[in-house]
Amino acid sequence: MKLTFFILLFTEITNAQSTLVNNDIEKRVISLEWEAVExxxxxxxxxxxxNNNGSKDTALTKKTKSSQWNPEIPIGKYEMRIxxxxxxxxxxxxxxxxxFFVKPKAVDLISPKNLAVFSTSANDEEIEILFQWSKNLGSQSYVLKVESEDGQFKYNEILNESEFKINVPVGKTYTWQVIAKVDDELLGEESETPFKFTTQYKSEDKELLTVEKSKPNSDKQNVLKDEEKIYKSNFYYLASYLITQMNYKGVDKSNGISNQLDALGGTGRLGMGYIEPNHRFGLLGIVDMSGFVIGSENFTFSSAEIHGVYRKFTAFSEFQVSMGLFVKELVALNGTASGTFSGVGKVKNMGPHVGFSYWRALNNKLGVQANGRFYSAMSGSGPNGETLSPEVSYELGVLGTYKLSDNFRGYAGFKHRKDRSSYNAIAADKDPNSFASPGDISFVEISGNYLNFILEYRY
Incomplete structure (x- = not known):
């Protein structure tokens, strides 16, 4: 005799007694249906x-003329035969x-209430939220699920109590729900509509800091919210150009030459960085080519940098600190009797660098940035093949920023740079043609006040 079973669970809960377990366990009315037999x-x-240990309780039986039975039984795992x-x-x-399983009903969510809004001071990056829900009779634990709408924050933990506190990032909208858990095999029903809540910063200007689903309308808000924007890629790209009347100084003790001149020059830079939304740490790589013109001669030199980046947001600003390693060349020039110059080689520098940038919004499009970087040449060689003498080079800048679109931001401003490299001169005791004494140092220094233009792109 072949029988087919259809098991349906109603959502009704009653307090009627059962012969299977105590009254302090949740009971549900279920519908058992089977195909009628001819x-x-x-x-x-x-x-x-x-039971969890594999044992079975006393059977509950029912004789019926119908091909359906609606018993009221506690939640749990069951076997049925007919x-x-x-x-x-x-x-x-x-x-x-x-x-078959009789699942616990969806728990009642108590706090945070649906669509609740929590505000905190502009100096806080996280806010503590208390989650509360109704207890479920017979459940051993609960699964608390919290997720931000942008998918960057997820919390999924098993808890034994009906309330719990967690810290969540400010400036996001979240959904949350709780699922009752009887054992590893049996989880309760999920809420049909999970609750939502929002975290934001306190401000007299609500338009600037309130979390909105619409497009942000100010760069001050973007300090906190742009990084929430989900781009197709976590990479960003930089293109920069600096132009100035460079001041060049060079002293070659071995040849007894000292040069000083001004020349039109500039630096082109390309960079690519990686940082995930709402993360503090990222990476940035930069390569550049610099040069200046003397008469009809063009002298060029290059460099490369790798940065580890740490950033921190405040109410209206972003602060970054970065450090890493660099490789840089500087041209060493030699003057001729006719007043022209020729390159006699390049000074190669390698070592660590450290820098900072601070950006602050002024209105919905404009901002201002101050930045600086210091380079410490620890190794390398001069054009004569001798080792370097340690030197520190630096650059300091102030730029205005303009948000061109969601993907592009432009920078324009002023930057002062000084690149200096020193290397050991070959003394006369090693080269009879040298004018240098033992311990003499030759150097190259290129400095200038540059016009600086930067374009940043992210998609």
Missing amino acids: DAVGYQVEIRKV RSYDQRGVPGEWSENIQ
């Missing part, structure tokens, strides 16, 4: 609760045991 005049249904009776009252064979 010539059967009745059925006997038997269900048993299966047999039919013919017109003589003779029972048929029992069907195979069918396993």
